[in-house]
Amino acid sequence: MTTSAPEPLLALSNVNTFYGQAQVHFDLSITVARGHIVCLLGGNASGKSTTMKIILGLVKPRSGDVTFDGASLIGLTTPQIVRRGIASVPEARRLFADMSVRENILMGAFVRNDREAIAQDLDRMLTLFPKLGQRLSQRAGSLSGGEQQMVAMARALMSRPRMIVMDEPTMGLSPLYVDRVLELIRTINQEGVSVFMVEQNASLALEIAHEAYVLQTGKIVLSGPARALKDDPRIRDAYLGGSEAA
Amino acid sequence: MSSWLDYTINGLIVGNVYALVAVGLALIFGVSRLINFAQGSIYLVGAYIGWVAVVQLHTPLPLTIIVVAVAAALVGLIIERFGLRPLQNSVRIAPLLATIGISFVLDQLVMLTFSPNPRALPSQLPDVRFQVGGGTIGPLDLLIAGVGLTSALLLFVFLRYSKLGWAVRAASQDRDAAMQMGVDVNRVNQAVFGIAAALGGVSGMLVGMYYNQIDTAMSLQATLKGVVAEVVGGAGNVPGAVIGSLLLGLVESYGVAVFGTSYRNLFAFLLLVVVLVLRPNGLFASARQAPPEPLTGTFIAPSRPVRIPRWALLAAAAIFAVLPFFPVSFYVLQTLINAWLLGMLALSLTLVAGTIGQVSLGHAALLAIGAYTSALLSMTLSVPVGLSIIGGGLMCAALGTALISPSFRLRGHYVSIATLAIGEIVSLVILNWESVTRGPIGISGIPPLSLFGYDLISPTSIYWFSFAVMVVLALLQGRLLTSHLGRSFRAIRDDDIAARAYGLSLNRYKSLAFIFGGFAAGVSGGIAAHLYSYINHETFNTQQSILALTVVILGGLGNVVGAILGSVALVGLPEVFRIAAEYRILIYGIVLLLLVRFRPQGLLGTM
Numbered sequence: 001m002t003t004s005a006p007e008p009l010l011a012l013s014n015v016n017t018f019y020g021q022a023q024v025h026f027d028l029s030i031t032v033a034r035g036h037i038v039c040l041l042g043g044n045a046s047g048k049s050t051t052m053k054i055i056l057g058l059v060k061p062r063s064g065d066v067t068f069d070g071a072s073l074i075g076l077t078t079p080q081i082v083r084r085g086i087a088s089v090p091e092a093r094r095l096f097a098d099m100s101v102r103e104n105i106l107m108g109a110f111v112r113n114d115r116e117a118i119a120q121d122l123d124r125m126l127t128l129f130p131k132l133g134q135r136l137s138q139r140a141g142s143l144s145g146g147e148q149q150m151v152a153m154a155r156a157l158m159s160r161p162r163m164i165v166m167d168e169p170t171m172g173l174s175p176l177y178v179d180r181v182l183e184l185i186r187t188i189n190q191e192g193v194s195v196f197m198v199e200q201n202a203s204l205a206l207e208i209a210h211e212a213y214v215l216q217t218g219k220i221v222l223s224g225p226a227r228a229l230k231d232d233p234r235i236r237d238a239y240l241g242g243s244e245a246a
Numbered sequence: 247m248s249s250w251l252d253y254t255i256n257g258l259i260v261g262n263v264y265a266l267v268a269v270g271l272a273l274i275f276g277v278s279r280l281i282n283f284a285q286g287s288i289y290l291v292g293a294y295i296g297w298v299a300v301v302q303l304h305t306p307l308p309l310t311i312i313v314v315a316v317a318a319a320l321v322g323l324i325i326e327r328f329g330l331r332p333l334q335n336s337v338r339i340a341p342l343l344a345t346i347g348i349s350f351v352l353d354q355l356v357m358l359t360f361s362p363n364p365r366a367l368p369s370q371l372p373d374v375r376f377q378v379g380g381g382t383i384g385p386l387d388l389l390i391a392g393v394g395l396t397s398a399l400l401l402f403v404f405l406r407y408s409k410l411g412w413a414v415r416a417a418s419q420d421r422d423a424a425m426q427m428g429v430d431v432n433r434v435n436q437a438v439f440g441i442a443a444a445l446g447g448v449s450g451m452l453v454g455m456y457y458n459q460i461d462t463a464m465s466l467q468a469t470l471k472g473v474v475a476e477v478v479g480g481a482g483n484v485p486g487a488v489i490g491s492l493l494l495g496l497v498e499s500y501g502v503a504v505f506g507t508s509y510r511n512l513f514a515f516l517l518l519v520v521v522l523v524l525r526p527n528g529l530f531a532s533a534r535q536a537p538p539e540p541l542t543g544t545f546i547a548p549s550r551p552v553r554i555p556r557w558a559l560l561a562a563a564a565i566f567a568v569l570p571f572f573p574v575s576f577y578v579l580q581t582l583i584n585a586w587l588l589g590m591l592a593l594s595l596t597l598v599a600g601t602i603g604q605v606s607l608g609h610a611a612l613l614a615i616g617a618y619t620s621a622l623l624s625m626t627l628s629v630p631v632g633l634s635i636i637g638g639g640l641m642c643a644a645l646g647t648a649l650i651s652p653s654f655r656l657r658g659h660y661v662s663i664a665t666l667a668i669g670e671i672v673s674l675v676i677l678n679w680e681s682v683t684r685g686p687i688g689i690s691g692i693p694p695l696s697l698f699g700y701d702l703i704s705p706t707s708i709y710w711f712s713f714a715v716m717v718v719l720a721l722l723q724g725r726l727l728t729s730h731l732g733r734s735f736r737a738i739r740d741d742d743i744a745a746r747a748y749g750l751s752l753n754r755y756k757s758l759a760f761i762f763g764g765f766a767a768g769v770s771g772g773i774a775a776h777l778y779s780y781i782n783h784e785t786f787n788t789q790q791s792i793l794a795l796t797v798v799i800l801g802g803l804g805n806v807v808g809a810i811l812g813s814v815a816l817v818g819l820p821e822v823f824r825i826a827a828e829y830r831i832l833i834y835g836i837v838l839l840l841l842v843r844f845r846p847q848g849l850l851g852t853m
Contacts (some may be wrong), residue, residue: 155427
């Protein structure tokens with residue numbers, strides 16, 4: 001490896017996004033280094049979820065570029081992007097409610113064709129998420145919120161992604177499950193998967209993230225190593241909408 | 247007299263046929279939340295491909311089935327690729343309208359190719375019947391049952407064990423999440439349309455063989471029956487569609503056994519209305535299922551209406567008012583009279599569909615109510631014709647609103663289905679209520695138009711009369727739209743939940759819209775009755791409902807001037823270009839398709 005900074009796994013550069021007339025992102029630039037957990041913080045309507053949709057190709061930016069492993073994702077469809085190695089844990093889990101837990105997890109491997117390895121990975125998921133073992137043939141819609149989050153994470157891992165994007169993984173979970181989810185994100189990351197997560201809960205997210213960005217009405221107002229941001233008063237300002245934050 | 251067992255067998259066989267159509271509809275609804283009104287046309291195409299294969303190519307039965315399935319699947323793929331995929335990011339109403347347009351185009355193409363005359367479709371099976379208990383069963387019954395069961399089994403295996411089948415199930419539960427798993431939704435749509443079309447086509451062929459007759463009227467009936475079965479079973483629910491179909495077949499068969507053949511469809515549509523009112527999510531929907539269609543905002547293409555200066559409108563009205571003083575032919579006047587009558591219907595529909603957002607597909611029924619009321623008032627009660635027409639309008643406002651009121655609690659596509667069914671019910675009641683409506687014979691010798699004792703017989707006087715009535719109705723409606731009431735209508739269309747939260751009673755406002763719209767449509771029907779002097783239960787049919795819808799979309803939904811402009815354009819232009827009658831429906835279908843694709847807001851914009 002050379003002394004210059006390594007090429008990031010994911011990079012958004014100068015992204016501008018619009019919903020009709022309304023601009024959602026203003027020259028948004030975010031990078032996710034290989035093997036890191038990067039967290040995007042922000043309040044309601046700051047453009048966090050849209051950032052996720054941009055990465056996944058569900059929303060097209062008007063200008064700017066999104067690159068993954070050096071290649072642009074602009075113009076690719078969502079399934080093509082998934083095949084490049086990005087998996088997602090969508091907001092509110094979005095399981096296939098009428099399919100069984102097993103079917104949901106296996107849907108995560110939709111882009112793969114190696115049957116035996118898929119079966120092995122399913123077993124691996126059951127060691128990672130032991131609770132799901134007894135639930136395999138149950139309807140996914142009948143699980144509790146925390147269990148559904150486990151299924152959503154297992155489903156994302158089944159594609160053997162290089163990166164997982166997560167939209168508010170702790171939202172609506174009991175405190176016990178929040179800790180469990182954060183622990184799992186760390187575990188997943190230690191196995192070499194980069195993580196980009198969108199969160200409202202700044203203090204929790206900064207616990208596990210390497211870097212963080214703070215988004216406020218479509219602009220990055222603050223960014224840096226998570227450790228440095230943890231005690232930064234400007235985080236709170238950004239949340240309360242203080243314009244002096246920058 | 248056949249036994250009850252025979253009626254049961256017949257009901258199950260017919261139910262099997264419906265199931266082949268309904269399962270396709272359910273698959274498509276599951277993935278795209280779309281009711282495919284072209285499904286019956288594919289069924290029709292299947293029947294005629296079967297005819298070509300059997301009668302002209304002399305293919306053996308197994309090969310015929312394969313040929314029909316493959317050819318129909320191809321038609322389905324073409325519809326998906328060129329008719330619907332371009333509309334993916336369009337407003338919610340667009341694909342629905344597109345399937346209606348596609349259905350018109352396909353039906354007319356079949357009619358132009360094969361002529362509207364019925365043809366015999368021999369089944370190639372030996373004509374024997376086996377005694378089973380107290381009834382009999384033939385080889386064709388067994389074939390239909392076999393095809394039904396085999397298709398169900400194949401579909402089950404496909405959905406449960408194939409990768410594409412998993413993708414179909416995932417996409418129908420959460421389209422976005424499926425895409426994030428790498429599912430290509432376009433391929434899923436293709437698969438679903440291909441399967442639905444293959445099943446629908448085979449179904450049409452089997453029905454043709456069952457009755458040994460095929461004709462182009464099969465299409466709409468099949469769509470209606472399939473939709474009934476699918477909705478009864480729960481939209482998008484594949485096993486539900488099968489059970490709904492068998493139930494529908496049995497209800498119809500027993501209804502026929504008790505009341506006679508002409509009641510068959512009446513039972514089907516009553517079943518639909520009952521299910522829609524009591525359990526809009528179908529008989530098998532789980533209670534916690536979300537309402538099927540949270541349709542707000544973008545159902546109708548938003549746009550800024552074209553502002554037409556007052557002087558231009560006045561000038562146009564003046565030109566049309568003095569037109570008869572110039573040496574124009576009777577033919578031109580006749581054409582414009584038709585345009586004014588259609589204009590009144592379009593005013594009614596643009597209010598109901600455009601302003602308050604209830605896309606009615608049964609508007610011709612309102613014409614029929616107005617026409618029969620006015621005709622019967624003038625003939626049996628000797629009411630003067632001018633008054634009888636007003637009576638027709640009032641009756642239509644009252645009865646039409648009462649009939650449609652069960653659909654008030656529905657939204658989006660379900661309103662269209664319910665109004666379509668209610669329209670069919672009206673026509674069937676007219677057919678069967680012989681003591682009042684004279685049933686299939688129809689009413690003849692209806693007195694001509696008259697006003698204050700003067701008969702209006704010359705085309706000029708009829709022209710002025712119909713033009714004046716339409717202008718008055720248009721002015722009233724224009725006034726209505728700028729009032730507080732008009733704003734409330736639009737609020738309900740744009741977001742009925744928010745409107746309710748602000749204290750608007752949906753039922754009251756929907757009733758008011760239908761009362762006003764019903765009056766205009768009833769007057770139009772009343773005038774038409776006295777103009778035609780003969781009407782029957784088929785004078786005002788679904789084609790007219792769809793024509794009115796095309797007019798309204800052409801003009802711009804909710805747009806009063808647009809409704810009139812659309813009427814003049816769609817009635818006038820085919821006359822100007824002297825297009826033969828059988829091509830007109832084809833052209834209306836194509837116009838509808840082009841509008842939906844390229845100018846969903848219509849010529850003058852939605853309001």
